[in-house]
Amino acid sequence: MSLANDRIRKLLTIVTEGAIESALVRDLDRLGAHGYTITEARGKGHRGVRNAGWDASSNIRIEVVCNADTAAAISAHLQAQYYDNYAMIMWVSEVEVLRPEKF
Amino acid sequence: MSLANDRIRKLLTIVTEGAIESALVRDLDRLGAHGYTITEARGKGHRGVRNAGWDASSNIRIEVVCNADTAAAISAHLQAQYYDNYAMIMWVSEVEVLRPEKF
Amino acid sequence: MSLANDRIRKLLTIVTEGAIESALVRDLDRLGAHGYTITEARGKGHRGVRNAGWDASSNIRIEVVCNADTAAAISAHLQAQYYDNYAMIMWVSEVEVLRPEKF
Amino acid sequence: MNPIDPIILFFLLGLIAGLARAELRLPAAIYDFVSILLLLAIGLKGGIELAKQPFGDLLPQILAVLVMGFALPLVAYPVLRHLGRFKRADAASIAAHYGSVSVGTYAVAVAYFGTREIFFEAHMPLLLVVLEVPAILVGIVLARGMSRETRWGAVMHEVFLGKGIVLLLGGLLIGWIAGPEGVVSIKPLFFDLFKGILAIFLLEMGLITAAQIGSLRQYGLFLLGFGVVMPVFSAVIGAVLGWALGLSMGGTAVLATLAASASYIAVPAAMRVSVPEANPTLSLTASLGITFPFNVLVGVPLYHVMAERVHAFLGA
Amino acid sequence: MNPIDPIILFFLLGLIAGLARAELRLPAAIYDFVSILLLLAIGLKGGIELAKQPFGDLLPQILAVLVMGFALPLVAYPVLRHLGRFKRADAASIAAHYGSVSVGTYAVAVAYFGTREIFFEAHMPLLLVVLEVPAILVGIVLARGMSRETRWGAVMHEVFLGKGIVLLLGGLLIGWIAGPEGVVSIKPLFFDLFKGILAIFLLEMGLITAAQIGSLRQYGLFLLGFGVVMPVFSAVIGAVLGWALGLSMGGTAVLATLAASASYIAVPAAMRVSVPEANPTLSLTASLGITFPFNVLVGVPLYHVMAERVHAFLGA
Amino acid sequence: MNPIDPIILFFLLGLIAGLARAELRLPAAIYDFVSILLLLAIGLKGGIELAKQPFGDLLPQILAVLVMGFALPLVAYPVLRHLGRFKRADAASIAAHYGSVSVGTYAVAVAYFGTREIFFEAHMPLLLVVLEVPAILVGIVLARGMSRETRWGAVMHEVFLGKGIVLLLGGLLIGWIAGPEGVVSIKPLFFDLFKGILAIFLLEMGLITAAQIGSLRQYGLFLLGFGVVMPVFSAVIGAVLGWALGLSMGGTAVLATLAASASYIAVPAAMRVSVPEANPTLSLTASLGITFPFNVLVGVPLYHVMAERVHAFLGA
């Protein structure tokens, strides 16, 4: 791959229930994420259709760009804390960032 | 890459017209996707500006995490079925997932 | 990686203030992007929480699929033009596209 | 002389703001909300009137209007195909747009005749619903032939379960069942606010029209001509039919307006699914970029005069 | 005989459109807006009345209703756990939903008695607020025991700072402080439009209910039975309590309706955070898919009759 | 004594809910909708009045107010630069915010004097529009000098084609052209609902203010002092000018309020594009976190007294 190594970070994408947004955001702060981006979403998964028609069926999609350790910490925490009881999925990819010092 | 091989999946991202959402979602179900996430979008491409001001100009952005075969099947189907007549683009990347059995 | 080389493109994701959308979109056009996709977002970063409650605190998330040169040109321009004064982050990843001639 | 209706001015404000690229954008959710309110209000108004008269009396009118709905796109299609040299699918799709109706244009006509206190038959929303559908079916058949491949189930779903028909028909039924007294309690939202809501809707329609006008240059003069001549032609048919059905002068003018109006909600959605090879920009440029402003600014008063003439010449 | 209330018809329209999979979707922003307006309006109405009477007089009623709010989920829980064989968390969560109240159902009752010009005590919104909370606390304790682990701070935040309570209480206080004259200027939005806004809300509730009904088959007959029997049982308790507290016949019926209603805003949100292992589909299927339509279509008139009987038998 | 205006209570409700971190969030689409309605309504009201009087009579007032709009930021700038030790761009941007006006504050003043039935000149919305613009230009020149680099085309676009100006001016023109009778049909939405809509707007403004107050600690005492003293100073200028222009007592108080108010819609948007190196948190903390609540809660009644005094001392 042509990406300069010191600019490589992890991009964590989490899709989950809107109901736990504030709790999640607190967790991210605590676990060392320097930032995050949230968009409203709907979707379908093992827990059925979540069509965002009203509060109880709304999803959010959270993106966090961070280093590998933070990504590991976050995904471990989310898996332990939320995976069993909440509609939630998560995936990780590698991205190149512009100003590595920001993340 | 440091990603464990059995956790690697494809992330398919489709941007297309809101008008065909229900048809697309049926196709995804039929072709073996275990889930999908949709966000509202606007944008510009070969078919001009789609500014989401009203129904006819609204875009959706669909993400599907799935194995390589399903991804290939979906992209082949969409290309055959929709590419000629609809504003639509699609890209694929590799992602690491947390619970491989879910996808 | 299993991606055919001539189908590889860059996916640039930019998260920034809604206030500069029209300026940014003009820049993208000028720098050779063939298209873009925008979603409404909120988030947190070095410039604090941007909760999208009203105009001044709204974020947008822009995706551009393009070749490596265009990606480099765009990211250089944004870094020079906007990074100092605006809430903005940007990351790049590699994606496989379906119809390479479109990008 | 009557003053300019402020709702027309809202349309112009949106149009000018859009053309000047002002930083004005109505959230999609608000456009949705406002159009839901309009559709329900129009349906409710019609339903209340239906509650007052035996449905049987309206059957001849419904049938006649149905026939017009089938006929108009059949007239438009050869013109588009041969004079306009459009591809088959495009000609069929545009024909369907012009054979069907525009709820926004209807609302403007209601406001126009309301302001002037000109009577028109109160069951017009029923005719509006009736006129929405046949042109869509004709358009699909024109594009595909009676091919076995057409998934008529999906087509029917798209046609009858689209937002427009469901809310118009739903409102109609609610108004019919609840009747004039039942509806009193929801009057402040649906009736008192009607013209204000319509003003907001037209502001947004102005912005949308401005965006559409950009693609006008691309499609040249024929579309421009068609977008003006076709509605006037349809209005003549509508006016004569209205007179023949014994409608009042106002009712005749409203039926002419319905005939003249071109769809931009129900038909585009149905065509997108059923005739995907038709280029939507083409039909929307015509119906939204040309015919809608023409009808709103010039057409409605013109059809008013037309209806007066028809009633004068052919006798009341 | 009274005509069918149009707002009920809006609910049915949404329900049918949803079941028929019509292309009708209210934007989430509009659902939010409409429910904010309803919550504020109900609060304001209650507050204005509180301004007219000494608060002390209401204290006995508040306390009695609080006790009912604690008692009802304690009755529901064993039934769900042992007869229904639900897991502990699920039984506790469903019990909490049924012990608390539904603002939508309350609004339908207000509209029902308003149309019939039947008097009911104007401080009912205060009892509504009072009834929202205790069942949530009972549900959490039933699910977790009085465990040290429960982060009561977070629970209290979720319970008292949720959208529902903040807007109801906020409206109540604003109405109380501003008083009847102060509120005159905002009457057109909050009071005149009330039933129209409620109609839009019920349209959306119909759509949501339709989506919920899909999961009904999965959970079988017990839930269906519980969703009908539990509200009727609670209504009896509420009606007797209303009579005992000296409420008017109308007030008794409204209290019965409150008791019978099951929450789908405040409680789901609180349970999601405080008892995450409870399956939300289960409780929402029951409260939205069964009890809400039952109360709206059958329950309110039934509780009306119930209150008449209680007042007739037990004496005024 | 007059009762507390309920719209102020809505602002406090939002403020308290925001500070308590309640789960209350108004969808952005609703904030947009509500502010669009307010801007149009204010414009329309002004336009109707313009239709009644010859425009020429207003020219002196317009010119005088323009001069004030250029002068106020020139006063504020050196204070911010030298006393406040702000960077050049920040001082210029904050000065622009305070030289311009806040539509929300104006609406609160309109409601305040309306409730008290105190007359004020009906063409105030025109002065509101006039006051929006000059401070922005001054701010840009202060930040950049008259540099060739400034893309004045883009600046002018941002200033004159921003949402605020387009809707205010658009409403003004529509009201002017349609006149009092023309506007009757859209009165229920734009005028009858005005204070209710304003209440919802202020609820959201309370939530936004609460978010802004968080950053207050960071910027210390100077900003707090400036955010209170500057509006009072500007109000004095506005009051004297109002008297000098021969405005009524009410009109004087409204002009004082306009002078005292600080922008948070038009100016932030323009500064973001034209003076990007200015920190927007700084100016929004001041104008939204301090001055807006000060004006709404304390300022308007204070400027009322001020106008009475000015008229008493200087003679009517």
Ligand SMILES: Nc1ncnc2c1ncn2[C@@H]1O[C@H](COP(=O)(O)O)[C@@H](O)[C@H]1O
């Ligand atoms: N395979 C998938 N691809 C993309 N998004 C998914 C997938 N599975 C689930 N999701 C999203 O994650 C949410 C929760 O998933 P689940 O916990 O499986 O119900 C769903 O509502 C979808 O929005």
Ligand SMILES: Nc1ncnc2c1ncn2[C@@H]1O[C@H](COP(=O)(O)O)[C@@H](O)[C@H]1O
């Ligand atoms: N190069 C691109 N990068 C990102 N999004 C694109 C690109 N091209 C098109 N899109 C999105 O895909 C939609 C349809 O594209 P098209 O079919 O090219 O008009 C557009 O409205 C955009 O939202």
Ligand SMILES: Nc1ncnc2c1ncn2[C@@H]1O[C@H](COP(=O)(O)O)[C@@H](O)[C@H]1O
């Ligand atoms: N580490 C991050 N991961 C994801 N999104 C981020 C991150 N940092 C910042 N953002 C987004 O980018 C916007 C601007 O970032 P900033 O310039 O750091 O304030 C924020 O409002 C977030 O939406």
Ligand code: NA
């Ligand atoms: Na037509």
Ligand code: NA
């Ligand atoms: Na209950």
Ligand code: NA
């Ligand atoms: Na000012």
